[in-house]
Amino acid sequence: MKTPNRKAVILLSGGLDSTTVLAIAKSDAYDITALSFRYGQRHVHETEQAEAIASSFGISDHVVVDIDLRVFGNSALTDNIAVPKSQNVEDLTEEIPVTYVPARNTIFLSYALAMAEVRNANTIMLGVNALDYSGYPDCRPEYVDAFERLANLATKRATEGDGVDIVAPLINMTKSQIISKGLSLGVDYSMTTSCYDPDDDNRACGSCDACLLRLQGFQQNGLKDPAAYQETLG
């Protein structure tokens, strides 16, 4: 491909990981299009948060796409299946969690690819992580590589010599390392929520998989998570 430009499309959910990716892209001087989705998730606060975060990074090009994953059902994040809760992080299993949404990252990346073509961006960045979420097939390096290969066959731009890199800067980092990186770049993690089951005031539950991993990450940095929780945590 030609020399890649510095335009990037960033998948931004408003959680800890994607916000850290946004900070990395910003510090690497990318010209950023942030892309978020309203996909029938139970916690609609997500997109409001993504908007506030994009704005705090001075991103004027933030696109929110409405998509309806509910036609597929089958996930605790969009259906009325109970989100599993644990008391500590050791209880987490290697199994694929019920919070898995079918083909979600493939759908999100497909939209990102369309946006990259329209914005003439040579880079798509996303916050997938293979360590903490080994249970999600579409968070693994081989998945990201396969999407990149597809992307470079899929679009008019790519066939004309302007390919696209799929960059997953957090893929081999622990939650603790991700938080450390984000803090060094000035991320305000109080703006982010990772919880699968927040209450109506968007306060985290403190006991779903995502909360446990996040709390452990801050703990390993010797810090208290600045996010709002439903009850004060030790």
Next chain:
Amino acid sequence: MKTPNRKAVILLSGGLDSTTVLAIAKSDAYDITALSFRYGQRHVHETEQAEAIASSFGISDHVVVDIDLRVFGNSALTDNIAVPKSQNVEDLTEEIPVTYVPARNTIFLSYALAMAEVRNANTIMLGVNALDYSGYPDCRPEYVDAFERLANLATKRATEGDGVDIVAPLINMTKSQIISKGLSLGVDYSMTTSCYDPDDDNRACGSCDACLLRLQGFQQNGLKDPAAYQETLG
């Protein structure tokens, strides 16, 4: 992978190609989920047609997904760019037409992949064709292969040993061969429209790329296209 089952998700636009694919899948005794999209296309008749066609094949599982490709703009099929017209099929160029929608097949296949996982289907079928539409990068065999590779890394089902085949039965057929195949399976092509620019009564224009190729295909079979056109054609 395990022995594939006979469940298939079929991308059905209601055009000539996808309707022929549906007929092929039906004759191959697949248990079919038809998947169509309302994607801000100018000709909304498409989904009504797809519904009528699915129904005529006795398909009870037909899902129409609303997606908004208009956030990306940049295509004659969703914007107010003029559809190019020609007088005869020799005028068609090898260039990628302005009717190209960014990453459309990638987005459609991503939804099909999610649906295949939810329906436990081992097959996704689509009507892409590399000969007539050489200008569309996401209609080539290497694109279809790359999506299949991605699909088998992307989902919980695939990682558990139940992979998915992406089948494009028309990929190396001429329009004439596609029509011949469909007719042998009893397809009623009067139900299908291929036109990029139909009028309000869903009558084809007769002069866009899709119309020219279709008309030639029927002609080569010694037949008259049974679809409705805006004026009587020689």
